[in-house]
Amino acid sequence: MTSKLIVFTDLDGTLLDHFDYSFTAASTTLTSLKTLGIPCIINTSKTYSELLSLRQELRHRDPFIIENGAAIYIPKSADLILSSDMESKGDYWVKAFGPKRKTLVDLALAFAERFDFISYSDLSPEQLAEFTGLDCASASLSLRREFTEPLIWKDSNLALETFKTDMAKHGVKVQKGGRFVHLMGQDCDKAVAMAWLNEKYQEKYDAPTKIIALGDGENDVEMIRHADIPVVVRSPVHIPPEIPKRTDVWITESYGPAGWSEAIDKVLSIEGYV
Structure with a gap:
């Protein structure tokens, strides 16, 4: 080898x-x-x-x-x-x-009136458990993020593309995962x-x-x-x-x-x- x-x-x-x-x-x-x-x-x-x-x-x-x-x-x-x-x-x-999570949470809040989503930081462990199938203890651990902010995206795919463009102007990348849309630093x-x-x-x-x-x-x-x-x-x-x-x-x-x-x-x- x-x-x-x-x-x-x-x-x-x-x-x-x-x-x-x-x-x-x-x-x-x-x-x-x-x-x-x-x-x-x-x-x-x-x-x-x-x-x-x-x-x-x-x-x-x-x-x-x-x-x-x-x-x-x-x-x-x-x-x-x-x-x-x-x-x-x-x-x-x-x-x-990338940046710490608070920077991303604050930025998402600034766009909350333009797009339809639920921010991870607004969820209780019980709400996250219901959405993901995790137990409440596991959901609580998932909420302890350090560098990213997931969103439950409820808007259209077209709106998501616009959201990606707007976030990029602030040096933030929007990445679609299996269950969530994730906000994170460009790198x-x-x-x-x-x-x-x-x-x-x-x-x-x-x-x-x-x-x-x-x-x-x-x-x-x-x-x-x-x-x-x-x-x-x-x-x-x-x-x-x-x-x-x-x-x-x-x-x-x-x-x-x-x-x-x-x-x-x-x-x-x-x-x-x-």
Whole structure:
């Protein structure tokens, strides 16, 4: 093997089942990655607070990217060469790619009369739980955002395009996800965060890396497009997103975590790991 494999993965609808958030179907493959020493980087719209308990369940020890590429959390125990401008937060170093959430909340409020949406910050845990199917405790953790502000978009698609244009004038990007429209800094992107972290692993290994990126939604498109091995995990609720400028995208046969395992097991076999 001339290059080192790194996995970058979405969570909801990909590693986690869309309906019950289970990762049981992926457990064996997750264990294989740990045994082989292959980093599995979570790259999600979820918050730091949400991932604390989930990472314990997954027995996850690698870095993770939160809120659609808004920031990377790197365990201080990780053997990576990091820059001195990173923020220290408990057991982690934090690399942020955008403004703090309050800036985005204030900006959304200024547009509330022109467009029909509900801001995440206006929701109670009970309301969010009803909308997402999460329990109230999980919904409460999801509300603890640091760098992004999701919106429940109730206006038209045409209005959304206008909203995107208006927000861009303020240096804010509007990204459509599976359930929400997300406000974030212009440089916040799953692909940007992936590229930054990949460079750190190349420095660590002093060797080239090969990225497999897996996701199921529109907010995963750029991450998948920039991977060496692009994988769309089939969803039970929507058609696979198109990945522009790629003709080699794998679309899994199975849904969610079963499809996730299907793709990674195939890559491990092709790359000679098993």
